[in-house]
Amino acid sequence: MTELTTEHLIKQFGNRVVLDDINLTLKPNTIYGLLGRNGAGKSTLLSIIANQITASSGTINWDKTPLTGRDHPLQAIYLMSEQNIFNKENRLKKIMKDTALLQGAFNQTLADKMLADFELNPKQKLNQLSTGYRTIFKTIVALCVPADYVFLDEPILGLDANHRVLLYRYILEAYENRPRTFVLSTHIIEKIANLIEHVLILDQSRIIVDDDLETVLDHSYQISGPKEDVLAYCQELPILASEQIGTLYTNYLYTELPADRVIPDRVAIKHVDLQTIFIKLTEKGREQHV
Numbered sequence: 175m176t177e178l179t180t181e182h183l184i185k186q187f188g189n190r191v192v193l194d195d196i197n198l199t200l201k202p203n204t205i206y207g208l209l210g211r212n213g214a215g216k217s218t219l220l221s222i223i224a225n226q227i228t229a230s231s232g233t234i235n236w237d238k239t240p241l242t243g244r245d246h247p248l249q250a251i252y253l254m255s256e257q258n259i260f261n262k263e264n265r266l267k268k269i270m271k272d273t274a275l276l277q278g279a280f281n282q283t284l285a286d287k288m289l290a291d292f293e294l295n296p297k298q299k300l301n302q303l304s305t306g307y308r309t310i311f312k313t314i315v316a317l318c319v320p321a322d323y324v325f326l327d328e329p330i331l332g333l334d335a336n337h338r339v340l341l342y343r344y345i346l347e348a349y350e351n352r353p354r355t356f357v358l359s360t361h362i363i364e365k366i367a368n369l370i371e372h373v374l375i376l377d378q379s380r381i382i383v384d385d386d387l388e389t390v391l392d393h394s395y396q397i398s399g400p401k402e403d404v405l406a407y408c409q410e411l412p413i414l415a416s417e418q419i420g421t422l423y424t425n426y427l428y429t430e431l432p433a434d435r436v437i438p439d440r441v442a443i444k445h446v447d448l449q450t451i452f453i454k455l456t457e458k459g460r461e462q463h464v
């Protein structure tokens with residue numbers, strides 16, 4: 175199966191470096207979470223890989239062969255993004271038909287089921303839909319194209335909680351019925367940990383985490399207790415953030431804890447969830463790390 179890699183990818187807008195030396199491997203049949211705060215560069219990265227904008231330098235390899243704009247495997251990589259690639263005046267039905275022609279195939283059975291479940295009428299025009307419904311429709315299309323790499327840029331933009339749960343269920347179902355690679359780009363981490371297998375965190379133009387979910391959760395810690403005991407235990411460990419509530423002092427760490435270090439009696443060590451560690455890793459003013 176084909177692997178997609180980026181090598182030393184750099185993107186500048188004017189003098190501003192938005193992506194700085196991005197080296198990634200996207201493996202076949204894997205669900206990735208591309209997480210980053212607003213403006214981190216997630217959309218830019220996905221647009222470059224999907225050949226919608228060009229990189230300032232660096233290469234993208236498809237099956238270890240460098241890609242140029244001309245030989246880009248357009249039907250194998252599909253980007254669903256915030257920007258509308260569809261004509262807003264068109265009815266949903268027509269957009270699906272055009273997509274089938276462009277992408278070579280379209281799973282209309284799945285599309286019809288999803289449209290009915292989300293209560294979307296295919297006779298409506300795209301410009302008649304609310305923000306949330308536009309996102310839902312674009313995601314439906316993305317799940318129904320035959321691409322092996324599907325990039326979902328902010329697939330839950332504007333969706334209410336019920337629709338978010340339903341959409342995640344459909345993404346998982348689509349994956350189980352026909353394994354392919356999904357990259358879900360978002361800054362809304364809630365519930366995403368139930369879906370993704372591999373975590374990529376983009377922060378300040380760089381990838382700061384590129385690990386499978388299990389490893390990420392395994393390395394995410396909260397160490398609490400009296401300040402002097404917590405500091406003593408954490409000596410020389412990379413501390414992401416600290417907080418004090420009353421007499422309880424807490425350090426957050428993203429690391430492997432030394433197995434031979436004795437844990438003081440009054441210190442409690444707990445794992446934290448993806449959302450918490452994402453916030454701590456990407457807090458404003460933090461130095462680049464790991």
Ligand SMILES: Nc1ncnc2c1ncn2[C@@H]1O[C@H](COP(=O)(O)OP(=O)(O)OP(=O)(O)O)[C@@H](O)[C@H]1O
Pocket residue numbers: 187192210211212213214215216217218219361
């Ligand atoms: N065409 C452009 N010209 C100039 N700057 C741009 C352009 N496109 C994006 N940028 C800038 O590049 C940075 C990264 O933008 P990008 O849209 O990739 O971030 P993002 O992580 O997808 O953000 P969000 O979660 O808010 O959608 C932002 O600071 C943005 O202003």
